[in-house]
Amino acid sequence: MSTSGTERVNEMFYDLAHCNEDKQKQIIEEMNKQFDDVILKNNYFPFTKELFNKIDKMIEDKKLSMENTVILLKCIGYCNALKNMDVDFYFSELRERVEKMIIEKDKEKEEKDEKFLIEICECYLFLNDISHSKLLSICVPRLLKAASKKEENEEAQKGVEMALLALSSIHFFEYVKKELFLDEISEIIQSNQEHRNLTHLAYQSAWRFFLYRFIHDQELKDVVVDELFFVEEATKELKELTRSVNWKAGEGEGKETKEEQIIIIWLNTLINCYDICELCCEGNAELVACVVTLCRASNVHCSEICHRAINLLGAMISRKSACVSDIVGKGAFDVVLEKIQQPTLDYNITRRCLEFLWNFSDRLRDEAGHKADEANFEMLKRKILEKLEEEGYEDITRSFREVSPFFDEGYGTFLNDSDVNFFVNI
Template sequence: MGKEEIESAFTKELFDKMQKMIEEKKMSMENVIVLLKRMGYCKTLKKIWIHSFEKSFLNKRFEKMIVEEEKKKDEEKHEILLVDLCECYLLLSKGIPDELLSICMSCLLKVATKNEKNDEVLEEVEVALLALSCINMFCNVPKELYLSELKEIIKHHQEHHNLTRLAYQCIWEFLINRLIKDENLEDVALNELHFVREARRELKDLTGSADWKGKEEGEKGGRKEAKEVLVIKRWLLTLICFLYLYKLLSEELTGLFGGVVSVFRAAKDNCVDVSSWCTTSLRRIADIRAIDVDVSLKKGIVDLFSGEMKQSSLNDEIIKDGLFFFFKISGRLKEKTDNEAEKMKRKATKMEMFEKMEEEGFEDSIVSLYGEISFLNKKYKELSKNLADYFVNA
């Protein structure tokens, strides 16, 4: 199912009808759970946000059942049911009350720490981690609820490769989302668990194995997006979040930029969403003060944006990202400094950038986009209407 189909199908009315069918004993809770888990898996894998479940009576029923099940004595507790309830709840809800947070975290991390390498366990772990990745980045999750288990899961996978690619992406997504509330986790993510190295490797492997041309077919014969492509999208969104929150400087990061450029080259003719998210993540680099501008030259980011902006058929997102990138880069290269070594380095970078732009016919490209710039400026206030702002004065 695509985004529009999911949004039209997953309605409050549908969930309320399921709740009524449970009460009238026309549908068993077991069947409801199987259906809801599949629905939640589908919409979460594709990063489609819906709010209909949390507004439904069925949502309230699940909240009550989770609390009641957790309060039971150990010998009376139905662990499998509790896991199912927590997974359905997180996969379909956007927010989570504090009362349920610790219950769901404890329950699903217990599943996620299973290390057996058989298909059944791999699927259980994948669904549990996918559900945990749904916890909103603005939700305050105390470190004592997850950090030791999370580190254990990541380190074990790095040594034994026991997780699916989706499961591994999900656990990183959960951790990177926590940075917005606790920037001290940056050191854990970068230096202890090596986020940048792992993200670069995963993107490279997924890019090489993905079915970019959509050879797989859906039930109605239409194009079915390969799971590898969907996981790449999720990595790119996680990377965008990371770059937005980024504070520390890492030498590994420049290699990751080159990896994103490679993903863009592989996807641009076949997957518009991936291309757009690539350019969005790359434009964030222009905002990171710790990253030298010449990194953009060395890793092919300037080539990518200058080349793409010459194309006659671009979507607004790629044009916006390109303009934003060059606007920020130009501004940084025009900044004054009293450091002589920095002056010489910046002068060399500006000259190299100027020659690159001249070679690519960048000035003509910008002039041809004059009307587009005026249009986009009304939508994206961070852009400039002044064409001169998009050039580097060497």
């Protein structure tokens, strides 16, 4: 966020403590617009523990109503779900207040408080990196019920979207009992496949929530792949989203549209499925073709999409979730060679291209002698390896193997500019 934008948000937080309830609603609405206009466009605002503690103190001093608090937290949570911002809610006093409120409201079981309970559950899931199992057992069924509403008006659709987006914020390492979600989330996904009654973001969120449960229960693969046709649906959604983006608009401005943000979420989800969750589905030729199209369409202003697309192709080749013939035939090998030779390539894309080439050359060697049509495969392998050698990429991947143990993305060590130049120009 620009300095002026950061200052404006800080001013609005300060103003909240010094005005009446109606004026607070107006300020929160303005904040929401500020988040949409600034934070969601690749900018930054730190939601610190101290800030959440200030909000908690305002509630304690009756300077901020819980109704307005919920509206504010949902605004912050929505942005966090789309952009994964710096939100330090878990260690705040406000988190403790929210947890107690959910448990108390759940015990009351008064119908008039159901809407408020759903909203406070959304806030809790949106902002928490870690959720307690007791709270999940309260939040998950209620939000799934809210997401199952069939009304098609705009307000109802937005409510469904918020409920599913909050559910998708439950981290993949969190365990949720199957009986709390399986039938309901399957029905929501199947209903959309028949009637297309969800927004793109809501549908993606439903899938992400479901897929992240897969890591704890491998038996869900039959439902995910064979009954709900995950790969086909993901491909269909990515194709529609790719067509809906004007890729030349705003080039170089460092901004993302909502459609681009959903594409990034889809790519991250798919990467986790093939890599972390180890969802290995054979084939996937159409998904490969779709990701290649997306990689070529993305340009300077959406390098994050290109980075994630190549990362996904690398995960698919590494986990043997795509055939070598499909990787070559659908253009994945060619698009990686195209990208790595671009003079303006950033280091994230360089690293992913190198990892792809590394895994791809390993895959070629590993599969030698394991194909039914061995003669044709050997011909394909020889042709690809010759092209890699002609372009110098065998030397590049060999060098990359030598230095890669010394840097690790998870620990914040990355290739620098000189490394990038070395590998591209070797």
